[in-house]
Amino acid sequence: MQLIVANYKMNGDKQFYLSAASKLNNLRVKGAKLVLCPPFCYLADFKLKTAKLGCQDISADAEGKSTGQISAKMLKDFGVEYSIVGHSERRAMGEGEGLVARKVKMATDNKIIPIVCVGENEKSEKQSLIKTQVKTALSLANKSAEIVFAYEPVWAIGTGDTPTVKHIDSAIKIVKNECAKNGFSCKVLYGGSVNEKNFSEFLSSSADGFLLGGVSLKLDKFIEIVKGVKK
Ligand code: PGA
DSSP states (O other), X not given: OEEEEEEOXXXXXXXXXXXXXXXXXXXXXXXXXXXXXXXXXXXXXXXXXXXXXXXXXXXXXXXXXXXXXXXXXXXXXXXXXXXXXXXXXXXXXXXXXXXXXXXXXXXXXXXXXXXXXXXXXXXXXXXXXXXXXXXXXXXXXXTTOOOEEEEOOGGGTTTSOOOOHHHHHHHHHHHHHHHHHTTOOOEEEEESSXXXXXXXXXXXXXXXXXXXXXXXXXXHHHHHHHHHHTO
Protein backbone atom coordinates (compact mmCIF):
# COMPACT_ATOMS: atom_id res chain seq x y z
CA MET A 1 0.00 0.00 0.00
CA GLN A 2 1.56 3.28 -1.11
CA LEU A 3 1.04 6.41 0.98
CA ILE A 4 0.36 9.43 -1.21
CA VAL A 5 0.56 12.78 0.54
CA ALA A 6 -0.50 16.03 -1.10
CA ASN A 7 1.20 19.15 0.22
CA TYR A 8 -0.75 22.09 -1.18
CA LYS A 9 1.59 24.56 0.53
CA MET A 10 0.22 28.16 0.55
CA ASN A 11 -1.68 27.72 -2.72
CA GLY A 12 -5.26 27.65 -3.90
CA ASP A 13 -8.40 29.40 -2.71
CA LYS A 14 -11.78 28.34 -1.35
CA GLN A 15 -13.04 27.53 -4.83
CA PHE A 16 -10.04 25.31 -5.55
CA TYR A 17 -10.45 23.33 -2.31
CA LEU A 18 -14.19 22.87 -2.81
CA SER A 19 -13.70 21.59 -6.32
CA ALA A 20 -10.72 19.41 -5.27
CA ALA A 21 -12.83 17.95 -2.44
CA SER A 22 -15.65 16.98 -4.77
CA LYS A 23 -13.35 15.55 -7.46
CA LEU A 24 -11.23 13.56 -5.02
CA ASN A 25 -14.25 12.30 -3.12
CA ASN A 26 -15.40 10.52 -6.25
CA LEU A 27 -12.06 8.86 -6.71
CA ARG A 28 -11.88 5.13 -6.03
CA VAL A 29 -8.62 4.57 -4.20
CA LYS A 30 -7.68 0.96 -3.56
CA GLY A 31 -3.93 0.35 -3.54
CA ALA A 32 -3.05 3.75 -2.14
CA LYS A 33 -3.74 5.62 1.05
CA LEU A 34 -4.28 9.33 0.44
CA VAL A 35 -3.40 12.09 2.87
CA LEU A 36 -4.35 15.63 1.86
CA CYS A 37 -2.68 18.59 3.54
CA PRO A 38 -4.45 21.87 2.72
CA PRO A 39 -3.65 25.18 4.45
CA PHE A 40 -5.18 25.33 7.97
CA CYS A 41 -8.02 27.63 6.91
CA TYR A 42 -9.38 25.05 4.43
CA LEU A 43 -9.23 22.01 6.71
CA ALA A 44 -12.96 22.25 7.37
CA ASP A 45 -13.74 22.16 3.62
CA PHE A 46 -11.65 19.10 3.04
CA LYS A 47 -13.23 16.22 4.94
CA LEU A 48 -13.35 13.36 2.44
CA LYS A 49 -14.48 9.76 2.62
CA THR A 50 -11.62 8.73 0.36
CA ALA A 51 -8.71 10.44 2.12
CA LYS A 52 -7.17 11.22 5.49
CA LEU A 53 -6.84 14.82 6.54
CA GLY A 54 -3.37 16.22 7.15
CA CYS A 55 -1.89 19.64 7.82
CA GLN A 56 1.40 21.31 6.93
CA ASP A 57 2.70 22.18 10.39
CA ILE A 58 1.87 21.77 14.07
CA SER A 59 2.80 23.84 17.09
CA ALA A 60 5.41 22.42 19.45
CA ASP A 61 3.48 24.01 22.33
CA ALA A 62 0.30 22.67 23.90
CA GLU A 63 -1.43 26.04 24.37
CA GLY A 64 -0.97 29.63 25.39
CA LYS A 65 1.47 32.30 24.30
CA SER A 66 2.07 31.10 20.74
CA THR A 67 0.47 33.73 18.54
CA GLY A 68 -0.33 32.44 15.07
CA GLN A 69 0.28 28.79 15.94
CA ILE A 70 -2.23 25.92 15.82
CA SER A 71 -2.09 23.31 18.58
CA ALA A 72 -2.37 19.54 18.24
CA LYS A 73 -5.64 19.60 20.19
CA MET A 74 -7.15 22.17 17.79
CA LEU A 75 -6.03 20.08 14.82
CA LYS A 76 -7.65 17.01 16.34
CA ASP A 77 -10.90 19.00 16.57
CA PHE A 78 -10.78 19.32 12.77
CA GLY A 79 -10.16 15.61 12.28
CA VAL A 80 -6.49 15.96 11.39
CA GLU A 81 -4.66 12.60 11.48
CA TYR A 82 -1.30 13.55 9.91
CA SER A 83 0.97 16.59 10.02
CA ILE A 84 3.96 17.43 7.86
CA VAL A 85 6.81 18.42 10.20
CA GLY A 86 10.11 20.10 9.36
CA HIS A 87 9.45 20.73 5.68
CA SER A 88 12.55 22.29 4.14
CA GLU A 89 10.58 25.49 3.43
CA ARG A 90 9.97 25.82 7.18
CA ARG A 91 13.55 24.84 8.00
CA ALA A 92 14.63 27.66 5.64
CA MET A 93 12.56 30.06 7.79
CA GLY A 94 14.69 29.10 10.79
CA GLU A 95 13.04 25.95 12.13
CA GLY A 96 15.87 23.94 13.72
CA GLU A 97 16.27 20.25 14.57
CA GLY A 98 15.31 20.82 18.23
CA LEU A 99 11.99 22.40 17.28
CA VAL A 100 11.30 19.62 14.78
CA ALA A 101 11.85 17.06 17.56
CA ARG A 102 9.40 18.89 19.86
CA LYS A 103 6.80 19.01 17.09
CA VAL A 104 7.20 15.28 16.43
CA LYS A 105 6.65 14.64 20.15
CA MET A 106 3.61 16.94 20.30
CA ALA A 107 2.06 15.26 17.26
CA THR A 108 2.64 11.69 18.42
CA ASP A 109 1.57 12.43 22.01
CA ASN A 110 -1.74 13.55 20.49
CA LYS A 111 -2.07 10.60 18.07
CA ILE A 112 -1.29 12.71 15.01
CA ILE A 113 1.16 10.94 12.69
CA PRO A 114 4.06 13.24 11.79
CA ILE A 115 5.45 13.15 8.26
CA VAL A 116 8.97 14.36 8.92
CA CYS A 117 10.87 15.82 5.98
CA VAL A 118 14.60 15.18 5.73
CA GLY A 119 17.12 15.54 2.94
CA GLU A 120 20.37 17.12 1.86
CA ASN A 121 20.39 20.73 0.61
CA GLU A 122 22.81 20.47 -2.29
CA LYS A 123 23.23 17.76 -4.86
CA SER A 124 26.92 17.54 -3.94
CA GLU A 125 26.23 17.25 -0.21
CA LYS A 126 26.73 13.92 1.56
CA GLN A 127 23.56 12.05 2.48
CA SER A 128 24.97 11.37 5.95
CA LEU A 129 23.34 14.63 7.12
CA ILE A 130 20.05 12.74 7.02
CA LYS A 131 21.22 10.49 9.88
CA THR A 132 21.38 13.45 12.27
CA GLN A 133 18.02 14.77 11.07
CA VAL A 134 16.34 11.40 11.66
CA LYS A 135 18.04 10.77 15.02
CA THR A 136 17.11 14.20 16.37
CA ALA A 137 13.54 14.02 15.06
CA LEU A 138 13.03 10.74 16.95
CA SER A 139 14.84 11.84 20.10
CA LEU A 140 11.79 12.87 22.18
CA ALA A 141 9.18 10.53 20.70
CA ASN A 142 7.70 7.50 22.36
CA LYS A 143 9.08 4.29 20.81
CA SER A 144 5.60 2.96 20.09
CA ALA A 145 4.64 6.06 18.08
CA GLU A 146 3.86 5.85 14.36
CA ILE A 147 6.13 8.21 12.44
CA VAL A 148 6.54 8.63 8.69
CA PHE A 149 9.61 10.17 7.06
CA ALA A 150 9.76 11.84 3.66
CA TYR A 151 13.11 11.89 1.94
CA GLU A 152 13.06 15.21 0.11
CA PRO A 153 16.41 16.37 -1.25
CA VAL A 154 16.02 20.15 -1.08
CA TRP A 155 17.63 20.59 -4.50
CA ALA A 156 14.85 18.50 -6.06
CA ILE A 157 11.89 20.39 -4.56
CA GLY A 158 10.04 22.36 -7.21
CA THR A 159 13.06 22.37 -9.52
CA GLY A 160 12.25 19.57 -11.96
CA ASP A 161 15.64 18.06 -11.12
CA THR A 162 15.23 14.59 -9.64
CA PRO A 163 17.60 12.04 -8.09
CA THR A 164 18.14 8.59 -9.57
CA VAL A 165 16.34 5.61 -8.07
CA LYS A 166 19.74 4.46 -6.75
CA HIS A 167 20.20 7.81 -4.95
CA ILE A 168 16.70 7.59 -3.45
CA ASP A 169 17.28 4.00 -2.34
CA SER A 170 20.54 4.82 -0.59
CA ALA A 171 18.89 7.72 1.30
CA ILE A 172 15.93 5.56 2.29
CA LYS A 173 18.32 2.91 3.58
CA ILE A 174 20.02 5.53 5.77
CA VAL A 175 16.64 6.68 7.16
CA LYS A 176 15.40 3.15 7.82
CA ASN A 177 18.70 2.08 9.45
CA GLU A 178 18.68 5.12 11.72
CA CYS A 179 15.05 4.45 12.66
CA ALA A 180 15.87 0.83 13.48
CA LYS A 181 18.90 1.89 15.54
CA ASN A 182 16.62 4.10 17.61
CA GLY A 183 13.93 1.46 18.04
CA PHE A 184 11.48 2.67 15.39
CA SER A 185 10.15 1.16 12.19
CA CYS A 186 9.00 3.95 9.87
CA LYS A 187 7.60 4.28 6.39
CA VAL A 188 9.74 6.48 4.14
CA LEU A 189 8.27 8.47 1.25
CA TYR A 190 10.06 10.19 -1.59
CA GLY A 191 9.29 13.83 -2.45
CA GLY A 192 10.76 16.36 -4.89
CA SER A 193 9.50 17.15 -8.40
CA VAL A 194 7.41 14.01 -8.72
CA ASN A 195 4.91 14.35 -11.56
CA GLU A 196 2.59 12.28 -13.74
CA LYS A 197 5.44 11.56 -16.16
CA ASN A 198 8.18 10.40 -13.79
CA PHE A 199 6.28 8.78 -10.89
CA SER A 200 6.30 5.29 -12.42
CA GLU A 201 10.10 5.33 -12.47
CA PHE A 202 10.12 6.13 -8.73
CA LEU A 203 7.68 3.29 -8.08
CA SER A 204 10.61 0.95 -8.62
CA SER A 205 12.46 2.56 -5.69
CA SER A 206 12.14 1.36 -2.09
CA ALA A 207 9.97 4.38 -1.16
CA ASP A 208 6.67 3.57 0.57
CA GLY A 209 4.91 6.38 -1.29
CA PHE A 210 5.23 10.00 -2.36
CA LEU A 211 5.00 13.50 -0.93
CA LEU A 212 3.66 15.59 -3.79
CA GLY A 213 3.87 19.38 -3.99
CA GLY A 214 3.23 21.20 -7.26
CA VAL A 215 1.43 18.33 -9.01
CA SER A 216 -1.22 18.21 -6.25
CA LEU A 217 -2.57 21.50 -7.59
CA LYS A 218 -3.17 19.97 -11.03
CA LEU A 219 -6.05 17.72 -10.07
CA ASP A 220 -6.18 15.59 -13.23
CA LYS A 221 -2.46 14.89 -13.05
CA PHE A 222 -2.66 14.18 -9.33
CA ILE A 223 -5.48 11.70 -9.96
CA GLU A 224 -3.43 10.06 -12.70
CA ILE A 225 -0.67 9.41 -10.15
CA VAL A 226 -3.09 8.09 -7.52
CA LYS A 227 -4.62 5.70 -10.05
CA GLY A 228 -1.18 4.71 -11.33
CA VAL A 229 0.34 3.67 -8.02
CA LYS A 230 -2.22 0.98 -7.38
CA LYS A 231 -1.21 -0.96 -10.48
P1 PGA B 1 7.33 19.50 -5.37
O1 PGA B 1 7.29 19.74 -3.79
O2 PGA B 1 6.60 18.22 -5.64
O3 PGA B 1 6.64 20.69 -5.95
O4 PGA B 1 8.77 19.42 -5.74
C1 PGA B 1 7.44 18.69 -2.89
C2 PGA B 1 7.38 19.22 -1.49
O5 PGA B 1 7.78 20.37 -1.25
O6 PGA B 1 6.96 18.52 -0.56
